[in-house]
Amino acid sequence: MRERDDPEVIGRRVQQLRTERGLTQRQLAEPAYTPAYISTLEAGRARASDEALRHIAGRLGVAYEELAVGRPAHLATGLRLRLTEAQRALADGRAEEAAAQYAALLTEAEGHGLAHEQATALLGLGDCSLETGDLGLARDHFERAEARLAGESLPSRVPALRGRAVSHYLAGELRYAVYLLESTLDELNRGGLHDPDALLLLYASAIGPYMDMGAHARAAQAAEFALALAPQAEDPALIARMHRSVARTLLAEGRVAEADASLAKAAELYRQLRLRTELANCHWMRGYVCAQDGELERAESELRLALDMLSETRAALYRSQAAVELADVLHRREKSAEAAELLNGVLGDLSSERGAVHAAAAHRLLGIIAEDARDTEAAEEHYVRALSLLERAGAAGDLADLCRLLGDLLRRTGRVEAALDAYRTGLGHRTAPGTTTLGPAPAQPPL
Structure with a gap:
């Protein structure tokens, strides 16, 4: 899982959200920071501290992680909930339906850099393949899951x-x-x-x-x-x-x-x-x-x-x-x-x-x-x-x-x-x- 996006990416994200909300750089900065600091940050020339990002996220009305990595609030929680629904489908014997759910969740987790949720989806896909007897595909899924968890x-x-x-x-x-x-x-x-x-x-x-x-x-x-x-x-x-x-x-x-x-x-x-x-x-x-x-x-x-x-x-x-x-x-x-x-x-x-x-x-x-x-x-x-x-x-x-x-x-x-x-x-x-x-x-x- 990546901790923070590059300063340029975060700067563009801050500028886009500020513009969407009709805020000036001064309004976004006050009372803790200056408009110049916000300008430097939006240009990608400064790496904001976690404290600064939390202040800006609060002023913009978004979660810290949405600014830091572009991830919508509660996305990981929602993904985990849907992963359990796929697990239930597999448990009920609906392996093909479960595999389709796991594949969609894997794509979504990859798009947001959620390594743990990627691994969970790959484990589910592996179990689906075991269920249907596709052993080569099962091994591939389990190996990929292991790679996602390499640092665990x-x-x-x-x-x-x-x-x-x-x-x-x-x-x-x-x-x-x-x-x-x-x-x-x-x-x-x-x-x-x-x-x-x-x-x-x-x-x-x-x-x-x-x-x-x-x-x-x-x-x-x-x-x-x-x-x-x-x-x-x-x-x-x-x-x-x-x-x-x-x-x-x-x-x-x-x-x-x-x-x-x-x-x-x-x-x-x-x-x-x-x-x-x-x-x-x-x-x-x-x-x-x-x-x-x-x-x-x-x-x-x-x-x-x-x-x-x-x-x-x-x-x-x-x-x-x-x-x-x-x-x-x-x-x-x-x-x-x-x-x-x-x-x-x-x-x-x-x-x-x-x-x-x-x-x-x-x-x-x-x-x-x-x-x-x-x-x-x-x-x-x-x-x-x-x-x-x-x-x-x-x-x-x-x-x-x-x-x-x-x-x-x-x-x-x-x-x-x-x-x-x-x-x-x-x-x-x-x-x-x-x-x-x-x-x-x-x-x-x-x-």
Whole structure:
């Protein structure tokens, strides 16, 4: 944000406002200054002090900042109010409408040199792009937001850094997403910058990449830190998102009742806030928890609800990911034809660049369905495509299981050596989950 315009610009502004109000230089100057001083100032030959500008602004009947930087009074406040309206539109699932509002607000904030409001609008545009699945555009918005906040403290830059990390995570770049999150956590904790909202945002965002990489111990630790930080945080939407992320880790540790309780808390907060996409994601996660606990009928109900809600919000990438979870439940409930139809319908929205881990899950499930139908050629093709996606993403947590499926298929079709190679590859990913692809853990918060 610029502090003051150049003297020439301020001089022209003073002269224009004085003329519009029909004042002489003497009338503007009295009683504290001389007409000559006003003349020098209007000519741009003198840099007015803050005290002088406040006197002149009072005589002209305008705010100090309107003279200093040409900004209408209360502009920043009005912009912030409209930014919250755009945020509400996004929360209600109207991503395209919100993006149009954020873009207009960004232009206005740029015109008046309001760096903080520019960053807020760019963060909103990034979230809109995440919602619609345009991950490259999302990264660009988050990077620009970070640049606008370059002079701010690290906690202030955390939402932009987290947005970049989530963009890379959804694109299947797990290692880089974890690097961004862990390096920021390390810098915050080592530097004594223990901002609860910033730390909670980072720990909650790290759980998904950790789980997909097979780093279950780090995911569990991040979940424990997030739960400990939640009472200190002020943002209810942030707390709700944390509860949803933590549930996945609690489930992996066999703590099903606690996972369900976390999701209930998240759902209640989302209902209060009317955050439709996040509420849909909460139903998705509850469906996942139910499926892992063997409650398939309830899981199907929760996942169908999530899918319907995400379809209404046009959250293409999230919708496709929820569809993969639902297809898994349908297959387990012996509705394989419907599951295959659902998977084939969403694979076009998923790729190595968009939702790689879920794209691999879709191919894995299609492979299992093909095996059940004794179509070994199609099954092998799906397994190989899934393997390629997971290897590129570094998702060690799922690679071992997929190698076992492929090895079993190759063994049953008489290709013993190829089967052994698949098994060996799987064992390599089993050796030390979470330690082969990650460096030292980041410094911990003082809890």
